[in-house]
C-alpha cells in the first residue's frame with residue numbers, strides 16, 4: 001500500500017455506503033466525481049446498486065419461510 005497521497009483513490013469500499021446514502025456530503029461528492037471518471041468503479045457501483053435493489057425486493061416474510 002502506498003501512503004495516502006490524495007491522488008484520486010478508488011472508491012470501491014465507499015460504494016455500499018454511497019448507495020445507501022450513508023456518507024458524509026463531502027465523501028459522497030468525492031465518490032460521485034470519481035465515478036464519472038473511473039470505469040472500474042462505475043461498473044462496481046452498478047453491481048452494488050443491483051444488489052441493493054434485489055435486497056429491497058425481498059420481503060422479511062420470504063426470508064422467514
Ligand SMILES: [Zn+2]
Pocket residue numbers: 009010011034038039040041042
Ligand atoms: Zn476507481
